[in-house]
Structures are given as C-alpha cells and as structure tokens.
Amino acid sequence: MKFSGFTCLLFFCSYQLTFLLPCNANQIDNLNRLIKTRRFKTNRSPHSLSFAVSDVEDHEFSSPVCVAPQDGLKEADKIDTLPGQPKLNPGEEFNQYAGYVRVDHVAGRALFYYFVESPQNSSTKPLVLWLNGGPGCSSFGYGAMEELGPFRVNSDGKTLFRNDHAWNNVANVLFLESPAGVGFSYSNNKSDYENVGDKRTAEDSYKFLVNWLERFPEYRDRDFFITGESYAGHYAPQLARTILSKNNSTKKTKINLKGIAIGNPWIDENDGTLGEYDYLWTHDLNSDETHAGIHKNCDFASGNKSETCIIYMNKSEDEIGDIDPYNIYAPKCDMSSGTKVSETPVNSFDPCSDKYVEAYLNLAEVRAALHAKPTNWTFCSDVGWIDAPITILPGIKRLIASGIRLWMYSGDTDANVPGTSTRYSIKRLKLPIKKPWRPWNSDGEVGGYVIGYRGLTFATVRGAGHLVPSYQPRRALTLISSFLQGKPPPAFPAKPR
Known part of the structure; x- marks a missing residue:
C-alpha cells in the first residue's frame, strides 16, 4: 500500500454517477466547435515557437498524487x-x-478504462495507451469499438465481430476515457464538467x-507508449511531458515511457x-476565387x-457541400441500406458504426459486463473546456530533445x-x-509515404x-508495429536495374 503526501480519502465509498452531461455531438462536432469558436475571431496572439504553451507540462500538481490500495481490483475488473x-479460435483468446x-477522492472523479492483453506473449509485449480527442470524446467508443480494438459492433447493435x-x-x-464526464x-x-x-x-x-500500474503491477516496468x-x-x-517531469522525482512512480504516436494531430491552430x-x-x-481570397486576406502567421x-472562410465552408470532411471520399450514413449483420467486413468501414456502438454501449447487460455505472452513454460530452494552448509545438520540441520516440501520421483523405x-508544423x-x-x-501495395527527421518520423496512410484504423486497419497495424519496433x-x- 502506498500513500503520497496525504492519506487518500473515501477508498470504500460507493461510486455515485451524477451530473453527467451527455450530448448528441460526435468527435467531428466537438473538434469543429473548438476550432471554429477560435478560427473566426479577428484577433489572435502572435504565433511563434516562443508562445507560452501552458504550464500543463511542467506544473506541480495542486494536490499530491494519491496511490490508493488496489488489492483485488484487477480480479474484480476482469x-x-x-x-x-x-x-x-484457439490462440485468439485474450x-x-x-x-x-x-x-x-474528494471530488469523486473516476476515469473508466478498457484494457485488452495480447493473445500471444502478452508478458513480453509493450503497454500502449490510446487516447481519442474531441476534446471530450470517448477513447472506448471510438478507439476500442470502431478503430483498433479487438471487436467491432454489428449493425444490429447487439453483437460483435472480430477485428483481425x-x-x-x-x-x-x-483505452482511457478522459476527462471525467466523457463516456463512462x-x-x-x-463543476468538474464545467472547468x-x-x-x-x-x-x-x-x-x-x-x-x-499499482492495480496491474506486472506492467510497472514494461515499455510504455502513448498513442491517439x-x-x-x-x-x-x-501527458508525455508530465510523465517525464514526474519521473525526475525519485519519490514518484517511474513510468517507462518510450515514445508517442499521434494520428491526424491537432497541434497548432494557425498551421x-x-x-x-x-x-x-x-x-x-x-x-x-475562394482560395485566393483566403490567402490574400487571412494572416495565418499572426493568427489575425x-x-x-472571415467572409472567404465562410464561403469555403459553404462550397464543400454535404460530405464528411473527416473522410472526403467516404459515403454518408444511410440507415435504410439494410446492412446484413453477417456481411459486416472489418476492411469495409460502415459509416453508420456510431449508431451501432451507441446502441450497444447503452445495453444494460453490456454495462454490467464492463462494470460500468448506469448512464446514458454517448460518444462525446458537453464538458466545458477552459484551457487549450494555441500551439503545442514548443512542448513537442522539448520532447524531441528528451530523446523519446516521436511519430506523427495522417490519413490522406481527412480534410x-x-x-x-502537420507538415506545415513540422517544417x-x-x-x-x-x-x-x-x-x-x-x-x-503502397500503404502511404514516410519521411524521417532527426527526432521525428512523419507518415501518411x-x-x-x-x-x-477504421478505414485502413491493416495498414494502421503495419504502421504501429513499425513504430513499436522503432x-x-x-x-x-x-x-x-
């Protein structure tokens, strides 16, 4: 049993699920809302690598990190x-x-996780954390159930099929659902949802x-990677900067961070x-005309x-039409198409998957199997976002200097x-x-393109x-396998010749 700084409170208090703020938004809506509320402002802070990112990376926590007793919780979570x-099939079980x-423990904030071990040689394989964005969207609903997890949901919203x-x-x-108020x-x-x-x-x-890691001590010294x-x-x-900063303290748990890999990353607003x-x-x-008007009248270097x-940017929004800007060649969801459950292939992503996953995760028997508390589960929640730096590039520059592995990758049909x-920011x-x-x-086949810089790799898919991983699961697995192998x-x- 470990304690850090003060006695952890309320170990055995029953969980209460209150004040959840679900909404009908999805990952696209949440990021668009953040982008647009700041994009269409006429004035912006100067844009340079010296811009103060935030004290998020090096700040000392307002309260000590409490390492609570975890005895028996791993077995209860299975x-x-x-x-x-x-x-x-034999050999596929995990x-x-x-x-x-x-x-x-005072506010009663609790984060939900879903963890899957490897079917083969799990004791020798690394630990990978997956984070979805939004901000305010579910890493379980998107990452686990639609992208890189072991199962996807059939069109009946009740059964699963294997993701090979x-x-x-x-x-x-x-898979971590963060912050509090997201998913389960x-x-x-x-106030935790508002601030x-x-x-x-x-x-x-x-x-x-x-x-x-206290609950799963066998992973304490395992190679650890952050992806999302x-x-x-x-x-x-x-998070990587926080871990590296905390690892410098011999009194804190050391996390064996080896690298991060981020797909289609939102890292700099002006770029x-x-x-x-x-x-x-x-x-x-x-x-x-619209393209020329944007370049003539918008100062992206300063953000002003x-x-x-703004008139030209709005015109561009109108010209795109009714397509999915997160995959410009993908079909829109059509629930009248009547997809058969037995014909749902993992290599042909169903644009209505959001609806199937939401139906599945709101089944009482599913929540019980997941040890989740009763709630109206949604992909994204209307949490209030009070701090978001304009650029993360200074922090990325420091991560490169730290020597950890850093990859960025981009699906090439995301508008x-x-x-x-990403290439503008890397430049x-x-x-x-x-x-x-x-x-x-x-x-x-050509899975994409790759370029290696000193301290950073950029790849397209x-x-x-x-x-x-939803649209190109095989290529995504090839890419992440290479990343993990360095x-x-x-x-x-x-x-x-």
Whole structure:
C-alpha cells in the first residue's frame, strides 16, 4: 500500500454517477466547435515557437498524487465475455478488463478504462495507451469499438465481430476515457464538467496511470507508449511531458515511457487552419476565387483575421457541400441500406458504426459486463473546456530533445485535420532530414509515404480518413508495429536495374 503526501480519502465509498452531461455531438462536432469558436475571431496572439504553451507540462500538481490500495481490483475488473462476443479460435483468446480508477477522492472523479492483453506473449509485449480527442470524446467508443480494438459492433447493435487487425496483436492496449464526464468516466462534483481543460486532463491521466500500474503491477516496468488521434495532438505530448517531469522525482512512480504516436494531430491552430484550406483547394473542394481570397486576406502567421478573411472562410465552408470532411471520399450514413449483420467486413468501414456502438454501449447487460455505472452513454460530452494552448509545438520540441520516440501520421483523405497541416508544423521545427520521403509497403501495395527527421518520423496512410484504423486497419497495424519496433515502415524491394 502506498500513500503520497496525504492519506487518500473515501477508498470504500460507493461510486455515485451524477451530473453527467451527455450530448448528441460526435468527435467531428466537438473538434469543429473548438476550432471554429477560435478560427473566426479577428484577433489572435502572435504565433511563434516562443508562445507560452501552458504550464500543463511542467506544473506541480495542486494536490499530491494519491496511490490508493488496489488489492483485488484487477480480479474484480476482469471481463468474462462481452455480450454478443464471437467465439474465438484457439490462440485468439485474450484477457480483457474494464472498470474505474479514482483520480480525485474528494471530488469523486473516476476515469473508466478498457484494457485488452495480447493473445500471444502478452508478458513480453509493450503497454500502449490510446487516447481519442474531441476534446471530450470517448477513447472506448471510438478507439476500442470502431478503430483498433479487438471487436467491432454489428449493425444490429447487439453483437460483435472480430477485428483481425486489432492492435492487441502486437501490444497490450489500454483505452482511457478522459476527462471525467466523457463516456463512462464521471465525477460527483458538477463543476468538474464545467472547468476542465488541457491542464487537468494531463494531471488526471497521470494520476490514473500511477494508480492503474499499482492495480496491474506486472506492467510497472514494461515499455510504455502513448498513442491517439485528433485532439490527442494536445493530450499525448502534454501527458508525455508530465510523465517525464514526474519521473525526475525519485519519490514518484517511474513510468517507462518510450515514445508517442499521434494520428491526424491537432497541434497548432494557425498551421491547422492554413493546412485545411490549402488541402481543400488541392483536392478540388473549393474554388480558385475562394482560395485566393483566403490567402490574400487571412494572416495565418499572426493568427489575425480581417472581416474579409472571415467572409472567404465562410464561403469555403459553404462550397464543400454535404460530405464528411473527416473522410472526403467516404459515403454518408444511410440507415435504410439494410446492412446484413453477417456481411459486416472489418476492411469495409460502415459509416453508420456510431449508431451501432451507441446502441450497444447503452445495453444494460453490456454495462454490467464492463462494470460500468448506469448512464446514458454517448460518444462525446458537453464538458466545458477552459484551457487549450494555441500551439503545442514548443512542448513537442522539448520532447524531441528528451530523446523519446516521436511519430506523427495522417490519413490522406481527412480534410479537417489534414497531413498538410502537420507538415506545415513540422517544417517550422526546422529538423534535419535523416531519411528522405519514400513510399512504404503494406502487403505489396503502397500503404502511404514516410519521411524521417532527426527526432521525428512523419507518415501518411493511403486511403484513410481521420480515424485511420477504421478505414485502413491493416495498414494502421503495419504502421504501429513499425513504430513499436522503432524502425521505419517496410520499404519495397529494390527494383532490378
């Protein structure tokens, strides 16, 4: 039993699920809301690498980290089987767990997790944390149930089918719903949903990890990687910086952080905005006139925007039409199409998957199997976001200097957080190129393109939208396998001359 700074309170108090604020938004809506509320302001702080990121990365916690007793909780969190789970073949079986970890015993904040071990050699494989963005969206609903988890939900909303390209083929994967108020995570204090942001999200995620590792002590010294997508462009670097800072204290649990990998990351608002509009024009989604008007009237270097700039940006929004900007070539959800449950293939992502997952996770028997408290589960929650730095680039620069592995990757059909934006941000880091741009190989096809800089690798995933593992699960697994092994994604054999 460990205690840090003060006696942990309320160990055995019953969990209460109150003040949850579900809404009908999804990951697209939440990020768009954050982007647009700031994009269409006419004045913005100066844009440079010296911009104060936030004290999230190096601050001392307002209260000591409490490592609570975890005896018996691992066994209590084990899932026998999920409702509607398909029968697994010999060698495919794996352990899965779900439950809560308290991160604030006074306020009653508890974060929900879902953990799947690898079917083969789990004791030697690394531990990977997955974080979805939003901000305010579920890593379990998106990451586990639609992207890289072991199962996906059939169109009946009651049964599951196997994801052959799940990431637990190569790692033990931990999905965290953060902050409190997202998914099944909750607080007993209503103000926790109104006053949350980057700083407390990093703080609570760190507290979660320290306590989770006490519950699963066999993973304390395991190689640890942080992965995620979208607004995890904030979450992952900030959590990584927090871990590295806390690891410097010999009195704290040391987390064996080896690297981070972020997909279609939202890391810099001005680069993100410029990159989006340039992507739209280069993919024939807005007009020459609109593109020229944006470049003439919008000052993306400073973040300041004239009224004329905003008129052209609004015009671009109108010109796109009714398509999914997170995958510009994907069909829209059509519930009248009558997809048959037995014909749901993992390599053909169903655009109505959100509806199936939400129905499944609101089944009473599913909540019981997950050891989750009764609530109206939604993908994203209307939590109030009070701090979000304009840029994370200074923190990324410090992570590069720390020597940990750092990858960014982009599905190339995502228009809202495109690879164009990421490349603009990487360019401003002024990193020397170590391995030039080249295609990478996935089952004999071009899986995407990759370039290696000093301290950072950037890769694209061909044919993938914002949720890369949803649209290209095989290629995503190839990419993450290379990342975990610390080597570039596979090259094509040299052509005979």
